[in-house]
Amino acid sequence: MMAEATPPVPEPGENMGKPLPRYEARAKVTGEPLYADDLQLPNPAIALFVTSGIARGRILQIDTAAADALPGVLKIYTHLNAPRREVTKHYTEGGYVSDSAVPLGGPDIVNDGQIVAVVVAEDFATARDAAHRIAIRYEERSPSATFGSAGAATIQPDALAAKSKKAGDFAGAYAAAPVKIDAEYSTPTMHHNPIELFSTAAAWNGERLTVHEPSQFVWQLKNGVASALGIDPENVEVRDPFVGGAFGSKGMMTQRSPLIAAIARDLRRPIRNVVLRDQGFTLATYRAETRHRLQLGATRDGKLTALSHEGWEVTSRQDDYSVAGIEATTEMYACPNIASKVSLVKADRNTPGFMRSPPETPYMYALEAAMDEMAAALAMDPVEFRRINDTKVSPVTGAPYTSRSLMECYDRAAATFGWNRRKAEPMATREGDWLIGYGCATACYPTSMMAATARAILTPSGRVEIQIAAHDVGTGAYTAMQQIAARELGVDPRMVSVRMGDTAYPPGPVAGGSMTTASAGSAVKLVCDKLKQRLGGALPSGRELEQAFDRLGTRRIEEYAEWTPPGQGKEAVQALYKGQMGGGGGAEGGKPKPLMYAFGAEFAEVRIHRLTREIRVPRLTGAFAGGHIVNPRTARSQYLGGMIWGLGQALLEQTELDELRGRYINDNLAEYLVAVNADVPEVDIIMVPEVDSQVNPLGVKGIGELANVGTAAAIANAVYNATGKRIRDLPVTMDKLLDVPA
Amino acid sequence: MRPFEYHAPQDAISAVAMAGEPAPSHVTSLTQFVGGGTTLFDLMKLDVMHPARLVDITRLGDKGLQQVRRDDRGLHIGALATMAALSDDGAIAKDYPVLRDTLWQAASAQIRNMARLGGNVLQRTRCPYFRDTSYRQCNKRDPGSGCAALDGFNRMHAVLGTSTSCIASYPGDFAQALIALDAHVELLGADGPRVIRFADLHRLPEDAPQIETSLRPGELITGFLIPGGTWPRSTYVKVRDRASYAFANASAAVALKLDGGRIEDVRIGLGGVATVPWRAARAEALLKGAELTEGAAAEAAEAEFAGAAAREHNRYKIPLGKATLVRALLQAQAMEL
Numbered sequence A: 001m002m003a004e005a006t007p008p009v010p011e012p013g014e015n016m017g018k019p020l021p022r023y024e025a026r027a028k029v030t031g032e033p034l035y036a037d038d039l040q041l042p043n044p045a046i047a048l049f050v051t052s053g054i055a056r057g058r059i060l061q062i063d064t065a066a067a068d069a070l071p072g073v074l075k076i077y078t079h080l081n082a083p084r085r086e087v088t089k090h091y092t093e094g095g096y097v098s099d100s101a102v103p104l105g106g107p108d109i110v111n112d113g114q115i116v117a118v119v120v121a122e123d124f125a126t127a128r129d130a131a132h133r134i135a136i137r138y139e140e141r142s143p144s145a146t147f148g149s150a151g152a153a154t155i156q157p158d159a160l161a162a163k164s165k166k167a168g169d170f171a172g173a174y175a176a177a178p179v180k181i182d183a184e185y186s187t188p189t190m191h192h193n194p195i196e197l198f199s200t201a202a203a204w205n206g207e208r209l210t211v212h213e214p215s216q217f218v219w220q221l222k223n224g225v226a227s228a229l230g231i232d233p234e235n236v237e238v239r240d241p242f243v244g245g246a247f248g249s250k251g252m253m254t255q256r257s258p259l260i261a262a263i264a265r266d267l268r269r270p271i272r273n274v275v276l277r278d279q280g281f282t283l284a285t286y287r288a289e290t291r292h293r294l295q296l297g298a299t300r301d302g303k304l305t306a307l308s309h310e311g312w313e314v315t316s317r318q319d320d321y322s323v324a325g326i327e328a329t330t331e332m333y334a335c336p337n338i339a340s341k342v343s344l345v346k347a348d349r350n351t352p353g354f355m356r357s358p359p360e361t362p363y364m365y366a367l368e369a370a371m372d373e374m375a376a377a378l379a380m381d382p383v384e385f386r387r388i389n390d391t392k393v394s395p396v397t398g399a400p401y402t403s404r405s406l407m408e409c410y411d412r413a414a415a416t417f418g419w420n421r422r423k424a425e426p427m428a429t430r431e432g433d434w435l436i437g438y439g440c441a442t443a444c445y446p447t448s449m450m451a452a453t454a455r456a457i458l459t460p461s462g463r464v465e466i467q468i469a470a471h472d473v474g475t476g477a478y479t480a481m482q483q484i485a486a487r488e489l490g491v492d493p494r495m496v497s498v499r500m501g502d503t504a505y506p507p508g509p510v511a512g513g514s515m516t517t518a519s520a521g522s523a524v525k526l527v528c529d530k531l532k533q534r535l536g537g538a539l540p541s542g543r544e545l546e547q548a549f550d551r552l553g554t555r556r557i558e559e560y561a562e563w564t565p566p567g568q569g570k571e572a573v574q575a576l577y578k579g580q581m582g583g584g585g586g587a588e589g590g591k592p593k594p595l596m597y598a599f600g601a602e603f604a605e606v607r608i609h610r611l612t613r614e615i616r617v618p619r620l621t622g623a624f625a626g627g628h629i630v631n632p633r634t635a636r637s638q639y640l641g642g643m644i645w646g647l648g649q650a651l652l653e654q655t656e657l658d659e660l661r662g663r664y665i666n667d668n669l670a671e672y673l674v675a676v677n678a679d680v681p682e683v684d685i686i687m688v689p690e691v692d693s694q695v696n697p698l699g700v701k702g703i704g705e706l707a708n709v710g711t712a713a714a715i716a717n718a719v720y721n722a723t724g725k726r727i728r729d730l731p732v733t734m735d736k737l738l739d740v741p742a
Numbered sequence B: 001m002r003p004f005e006y007h008a009p010q011d012a013i014s015a016v017a018m019a020g021e022p023a024p025s026h027v028t029s030l031t032q033f034v035g036g037g038t039t040l041f042d043l044m045k046l047d048v049m050h051p052a053r054l055v056d057i058t059r060l061g062d063k064g065l066q067q068v069r070r071d072d073r074g075l076h077i078g079a080l081a082t083m084a085a086l087s088d089d090g091a092i093a094k095d096y097p098v099l100r101d102t103l104w105q106a107a108s109a110q111i112r113n114m115a116r117l118g119g120n121v122l123q124r125t126r127c128p129y130f131r132d133t134s135y136r137q138c139n140k141r142d143p144g145s146g147c148a149a150l151d152g153f154n155r156m157h158a159v160l161g162t163s164t165s166c167i168a169s170y171p172g173d174f175a176q177a178l179i180a181l182d183a184h185v186e187l188l189g190a191d192g193p194r195v196i197r198f199a200d201l202h203r204l205p206e207d208a209p210q211i212e213t214s215l216r217p218g219e220l221i222t223g224f225l226i227p228g229g230t231w232p233r234s235t236y237v238k239v240r241d242r243a244s245y246a247f248a249n250a251s252a253a254v255a256l257k258l259d260g261g262r263i264e265d266v267r268i269g270l271g272g273v274a275t276v277p278w279r280a281a282r283a284e285a286l287l288k289g290a291e292l293t294e295g296a297a298a299e300a301a302e303a304e305f306a307g308a309a310a311r312e313h314n315r316y317k318i319p320l321g322k323a324t325l326v327r328a329l330l331q332a333q334a335m336e337l
C-alpha cells in the first residue's frame, strides 16, 4: 500500500540478493550530492538559449541591438556569428548527435523551438531580460507537423525493411481464420521531463576541456564533444556523478553540448547553461507519436494462426530515428504465420529518441490491446488466451527463450489481484455511480548488454573502491555495483565505495536498454575476481590482509578488467572507448540468440463515473520475473515507478501538438500531466523468482524498463470491461468516453 | 524578466496611493499589486506582463484584510487571507462547504499556502497562446493581433461566453463559489472605497478580451462579503483528467435549499467551460420550485448549455459541462446535514 509511511522492504525470494538500502539514500535526502550544474567552475558566465517561435521558415532579420545594450550582456550569438563546429552525424549513422540539425547553422528554421540565438551575460536575470528584447522577423512556411499533415512523406528505409519479421503465410492464414481482429491503435507524443533540467557547463584550461552535464553516457559525451569541436577526446573530461532522472533524454549527446563548449572557447570563460523547462521539449529528444494496425487470426479454440503488426512512426526530416518494436511483438506468442512492417513519416519536427522502453511501450500496447480484443471475440478469459498461446521459442526463428516465466507471473498476479471476481461481460460491475472494470496485459523487455570496463582499488584497511563510468540515473546503480562487488569479494558492503559518472573512470555502458546491472555489474564482478586472484583466490581479512600487502611490497592493489557480452569481441571494448554502442551489442541491435527477455503480467482495476466519465485507477498489481534480482528493494522501486508511469501513459501523458503551427502546446509541468499521488492509491508488486544461467555470468536480466510496458494496455482493457468501449488511441481520457450509454 | 521597482507598504491607503496611474485596464497598469505572486511572477518570467512597479500587499496591516469573520451581514473574507487559511477553517467547511471544496481541489498545497484570495479571483487564463509570447496572435495579450486558439489546440478552451476575439477559459475554482453565493467585492481606490457585485467583476471577452475585469487601474480588492445566511447544503464538483493539481475541464459549484424533494433555492456557478466565472441563471430558473430529480437536473443543464459554442477540440465540454452540473446537483441533494 502506497499509504504506508515507510515503503515495505521486500523479503528477498529465491535467487535474490539482500534488500540493502540505497548507497546514496541518506546523502540524497539531505541534499548532499552535487548534480552536474552544482559542480563549481571559476567565474562562469551564463548562456541562455532563445528559441524559434515558428516550426518552418527562415529568419529574415534578427535584431539584437536592444539586448546588446543591456549592461552585463557579454555577447549574443546568432547564425551570423555562430562559433564554428564540425558537422557530425546522427549516432545511428556512426556519429554522436541525437539530432543532426546544427543550431545556429543558418537562417533556416526546421522545427519548433530551434535555437536561434544564445545570450551570454554575467547573470541569469540579465540574460533573460536580454532574451526578451531580441526581435526576430521570420518568413513563415506551413509545417508538416505529424501523421496526415500535408507534405509529410511516408518512407521505409532499408534498415527498417530489414527489421520486418516474417513467418509462414500470413495473408493466406488470416483469410482462412475463423475469428479475426483488425484494429488500429495510436500513441501520442511524450516528453521525459526529468526533474533535473538539461544543462551544460563548459570550461577550458588551455587545450583541456571540462564538461559538467547530466548524461547517461559520459564517454559518448566526451567523444561526441571532441568530434564536434575537432579536438582530441583525450583532452575532454566529463563529470556527472548524479543524474536527477533521465529516462533516455540524457542518453545521446545533443547539439547543445558542443555549442556551449565552443562559446566557452570563444569567450575564454567558463559557461553555464540551463535549458528552461519549455525549451527542453524541443532541445532534447522525445517519444514520437506512433500508429499501428494489428491483424490477428485465431481458431475458435483460441490458437493464434495469423499475426500482422504494421507500425508508423514520426521522425524528423533530417534523421531516420525509429524504434520498430515489431521485434518484440512478433516473438511474443506462438503463431505460425507472421507479417510485420514499420514505416517512418518525415515531418518538420526535431528528431525523437530513446524514452523508457522505446520500442516496447508503444508496440506492446497495441499488441496487448489487440490480444484483449481477440480474447473477447473468442469469449475467452484473457489470461487463458495468453496461456494457450504461450511459447518457449521464437515463432519467427525457432530460437529458444533462455527462460520465460510469463504464465507464472500471470498466475501470481491474478491471484493477488482477485482476477476471478472479474465479470467477462462489459458494464456488469458497478458500485454506486462508478462503473468498474478489470484488465490485464503482458509486459516484456529484452535483456541487452554492452561491453564494460572497471577498475578496483584495494588498500590494506580492506577498503575497496570500484571505479566505473556507468551511471546512476536514480535507479540504484550505485547500490547494485556495491552489492555485486561486496558479494564477489566476500566483504561487508560498507567496505566498498563506488565511483561512477565521470570519464576519469574506465568506460561503462550507456544507462539505457536496462543494461547497467548486467553489463557494468559483470565488469565489476570480473575485476573483483582478478583482485581475488592477485591475493591467491580470496580476500584475506584483518592482519592477514596487511601481511599480503607487505609481501607484495605495496600499499595499494589495483586491477582493471574488460568485460564483453557473449558473442561480442574485443571491438566492443574499442567501440566503448570511442563512446559508441557498436561491437554488436547495444540497446537495439544485434540481440544475441537465443532470445533473452524479462517478463511480467499486469492487472488494473478502473472506475469510471457514470455521468462525468473521469477514469480513476484504485488498484494495480504486477508480477515480474527478471532472472537474478541483485537488490529486491531497488528492483521493487523500478517496478513501482514503471507501473505508475504506465498509468500516466494510459490516462494522462501526451504532448499536445498544434498541427497547424507544428508546435508543442503544453510545454510545462502544470499542463503536461504525469501521475501525482492522488492518481495512485495502491500498487502491488510481486517478484517471481527465476533462475537464468545463460543470459550472463550474473544471471541478471534488464528490469528497469520492464514494468511500464504492459500498464497502458491493462488499463485500456479494463476501460473496455467497465464500459464496453474500446479506446484505441492513448491516452484514454474522459472526453473519449462521453458517448457511452450508462 | 524585466527590471522593476519593489515597494512593501504597511497600509492599504499607501498601497493604493502608489498605484492608479492612467492605464487602459487594471491588468495592464504599470503598477501591479503582488499577493502570493503565483500568477503574476509566472507571467512576468514569461514576459507576458511587464509591470514597472510592484506593490507587495502581503504586509498591509489594515484590520480585516487578512481575516475571515462573520457578523449579521454575512461572511467577510479578507482579500489577503491565503487559500489554505480559508480552506482549513473548520467552521467554514461546515457552514459553507462549497468554499472549502473549491479551494482544496485547486492548485497544490504549496501554491495554496502562498496565494491570496484577492489574487486568486484575478488569476489569468492558462490559454497557451496567451502565455507564450512567441505566438503572434493573441487579442488578450496584443489587442487586434487575432486569436491563435480559434484554429489551434483548444481542448481546454471555453464553450460559454466566448466571442470571435477570444475563447480563453477562466481557470480558477474559488470564483465559482463566490458567484453562486452572490458575493460582493469590496474595493479601495484612490477615490476611496466602493463595493461591486462579484458577478460584475469579470467581463466577457466580447471585442476587448484584454480588459478582463471592471476594476479601475490601481484599485485594490480588500475583501469579499457573502451576504445573508449559511449554505450548509453546498458543494463543488471539479472534473479533470488528473486527480489532483490540475485545472478543471468542467466544474460546478452548487448551493441548495431543499424543502423535502422540492428545490426552495438553488445557486449555480460553472467553471472550466466559460470565459468568466459563470452564473447558471437559466438552469436556476428552471430548477427553482421543481422536484430535484436526475431528469430535472439534466433538463436544466440542457437549457444552460443551449447557447454553447465549441471549436475543434473542446466539443466534449458541452456534454461534460452538463454532466458535471447534474452530478453536482445530485451530490448536493445527497449531502447528509
Ligand SMILES: Cc1cc2nc3c(=O)[nH]c(=O)nc-3n(C[C@H](O)[C@H](O)[C@H](O)COP(=O)(O)OP(=O)(O)OC[C@H]3O[C@@H](n4cnc5c(N)ncnc54)[C@H](O)[C@@H]3O)c2cc1C
Residues within 6 Å of the ligand: A670, B027, B032, B033, B034, B035, B036, B037, B038, B039, B040, B041, B042, B057, B079, B083, B105, B106, B107, B108, B111, B114, B115, B116, B117, B118, B119, B120, B121, B122, B123, B171, B172, B173, B174, B219, B220, B221, B222, B245, B246, B247, B248
Ligand atoms: C501550477 C499552477 C496550478 C494552479 N492550479 C489552480 C487550480 O487548479 N485552481 C485554481 O483555482 N487556481 C489554480 N492556480 C492559480 C492560483 O490559484 C493563483 O495563481 C493564485 O490564487 C493567485 O493568487 P496570488 O496571491 O498568488 O496572486 P498574484 O499572482 O500575487 O496576483 C495575481 C494578479 O492579481 C493582482 N492582485 C493580487 N491581489 C490583488 C488585490 N488584492 N487587489 C487587486 N489586485 C490584486 C496582481 O496585481 C496580479 O495581477 C494554479 C496556479 C499554478 C501556478
Ligand code: SF4
Residues within 6 Å of the ligand: B125, B127, B128, B129, B130, B137, B138, B139, B140, B141, B146, B147, B148, B149, B150, B165, B166, B167, B168, B209
Ligand atoms: S483564446 Fe484569448 S487568450 Fe487565447 S489566444 Fe485567443 S485571444 Fe489570446
